[in-house]
Amino acid sequence: MQHYLVCGTEDCQKNGQFYCNDCHRPLCEQCRDEHLKSPKTKIHEIVLYRYRNQQLPVEKCEIHPKRNVDMFCKECQIPLCSKCSTRKDHHGHKFDDLEEIYTEKYTLQQTEFSKIQKYFLPTTQELKKNIDEDATEVKKVMESIRTSMKAEAKSLKNLVDEVTSENIEQTYTMEKSLLKMLQSQETTYNDYIAYLEKTSDAFQENLSITHHKLLFSKTLKIQPIPETTKPVPPVFTAGTFNKNDVAKLLGKVNVPNTKPEKRKIQPMEAVTTHMKSTEKQLERSKEKSDMKQTLSLSSSVTKVREYSVPGVNSAFHVSVEKSDRLWVSDRSGNLVQTDLQGKQLQRIKTSHGIKGYHTATQDGDLIYTDKDKRVIYRKTTDKKITEFKTGDWRPLSVHSSRINGDILVGMIKQDQHSRVLSVIMDSKVTRYSKAGKELQNIQKDNQGQDLYRKPHYITENINGDICTSDYSKQAVVVVNKSGQHRFSYRGQGSRFCPYGICTDVLGHILVCDTSLNSQSVHLLDQDGGFLSFILSSQQGTTSPCGVCVDDENNLYVGQYDTNTVTVYKYLQ
Incomplete structure (x- = not known):
């Protein structure tokens, strides 16, 4: 394929950056100069190629079939040929070059066409996409509402059962007292x-004795009949409630009294900037695509x-920034930022320990959680800190999406009334926007079973899958971006103790196994198929806990028995 416009002069293959509006052909700089020197063509109009006149389509004159229509009568407002202009009915009329009018109209139409292709059509398609996303969001919200309704109903039913049981038990107590x-x-x-x-016998x-003895005997007196009271049985008073009372207890769905917000339409002025941004994104996507095609697993690490x-x-836990800086946390809640030479840059004291509770964003920000305060913090590169709370849920693990910047959080809810505070009532993975708006909750599989017990490390794959390392379940639990369960990986031996987890540019899943009989890093394909033990004790790895892959496809591995972070190459 030619990559530039070739000069129209015979045997010239140079770049035709100029254009002769009279000859209707591109010219290079040298041929342009020669064109203007030639007596035959020195009066020709030569312009830059992008300012050229469009060549007039050939149209024969109806009156003079051998001549082309090339003029426009301004008084009669009709196109005609040069011979027609000499006719008596056009005597004294003014004429325009039809090619100039055609070029002007063509340019105008081309500009409008370009607007459709570069602005109106993409903008409308984006609005339509927003509508599809809103429809998906509405479905998620309504499903969440239905789930909440069912949970409320279940809670009320449990309370009804509990009160009924207590009342019935009370009737047994009262019955026992009355019978006693x-x-x-x-x-x-x-x-x-x-x-x-x-007394009757007496x-x-x-x-039966003689009469004279009876006369002198003591008269017996009969004691009165003892008085007793009749029992007063309890009376059941039926509750006074109706459907409205139950509806108030369970709550109801209300449409907010909020004026709908108009969809934002990108102004025309932003088209150029948008196009440049899109071109850069396409270039980056192409670079990544080319890299994926050339990368493969190495035969050795x-x-x-x-x-x-x-x-x-x-x-x-290890998080790598784009700026070649590293965040590392230990079991004591120390969170430290270093450069790649190991020099300490920042230090934060947190309430966390052996969990994947921090992540570096593509913008270079740090996101970390505090499970005791139930807060998620974002620390920007200029060291400003913002936060949002997670309610009754304690955040354990966090990951910043490389796809859209969403924040994925693994969380648990503990029974505050239990004597054993470590009792976990519920677990879930929640998706938040960058601003901390709750977008999605993932808790159950298609059979209504709990997906998680203690999601203490979390990451996202290139296809949008959410991959969670759950130590209590002894499994890596993977769901798709919609929250549907795809698979669970349970290791290769009798016991699997998953800790740190990450993914790479090829969609591989890398997870640490801290079980005594393994102590290795497992490499899985995108669908959960086991590929190999990428690191084990043979490579000198003991108790790997944290893993992370940087933009150069280097694998960072942290261990619980040392503060050393080791970097490996496993792709070629």
Whole structure:
């Protein structure tokens, strides 16, 4: 393919950057000069190529079929040929060069066409895309509302069951008390009946003696019948509630009284900037695509360098910035930034330990979490700190998306009323926007089973999959960007203890295994297929905990028993 416009002069192959509007052909600089020197062409109009006149399409005159239409009568407003202009009906009329009019109209139409292609069509397609995204968001929000409704209903049902159970238990207690009282009364009357029988025998005995003895015998007196009280059984008072009362308890969906916000339409002036930005993105995408085509797994792993990180006692998690700087955290909550020579640049004291609770963004910001305060912090390159809270949920792990900048957070909810504060009630992965707006919650699989127990390391693959290292589940749990469960990887032995996790430009998943019989880094394909133990004790690796891949495809590995971070090459 020719990569520039060739000069129209015969046998000249130079760049035709000029154009002769009379000859209608491109010219190079040398041929232009010769063209202007020639007596035959020195009066020709030569312009830069982009300012050329468009060549008039050939159209034969109806009156003079051998002549081309090339003039325009301004009074009659019709095109005609040069011979027609000499006719009596055009005597004294003014004429324009039809080619100039055509060029002007062509340029105008081309400009409008360019606007459609570069602005109106892409902008409208972007608005349509926004509508599709809004539709997806509406579905997510409504599904979240339905889930919340079901949870509220389940909670109310549990309370109803609990109150009913307590009430029923109370009836048994009351019944037992009443029966005990009646049993006591029954004993009283049994004793009184025995007394009457004994007294009756005494009367019979007195009646059987002689009359003179009866006259001098003591008259027996009968004790009165003991009084008892009838039990007063409890009365059940039915609750007074109706459907509206239940609706108030469960809540309802309301449409906010908010005026809909108009969609933002990019102004025409931004087209040039947008196009330049798009071109740069395409160039970067092409570079990445070319790199992917040339990269492959090496037959062996090569150690590039290693260095000690001051200020930490171990390297449980590693985050690499684009600026060739590194964040490393240890088990004691020390979070340290170093350069690649191991020089300490910053240090932050946190409440975290053996979790993947920090991440570096593409902009060079640091995002880290505080599980006790339930807060996610963003520290910018100019050291300004912003934060947003996570409510009742304790954030454990965090990852900044390389695709769209979203923040992925692995979180747990603990029972605050339990004597054992470590009891985990629920676990989930939440997606936030850069500004901290909650976008997505991932908790259950398609069968309604919990996906996570303790998601303490998290990352994202090139296809949008969310990959979570769950130590308590002894598995790497992978869902797609919509939150649908794709697969769970459970290691290659009897026990799998996953810690740090990351992905690379080829879509591989790399995860640390700290189990005693393994202590290695597993390499998986994008679908969870085991490829190899990329690092093991044979390479001198012991207890790998943190892994990260930089933009140069170097693998950084941190270990819990040392503050040394080792860098490897595993792609070629």
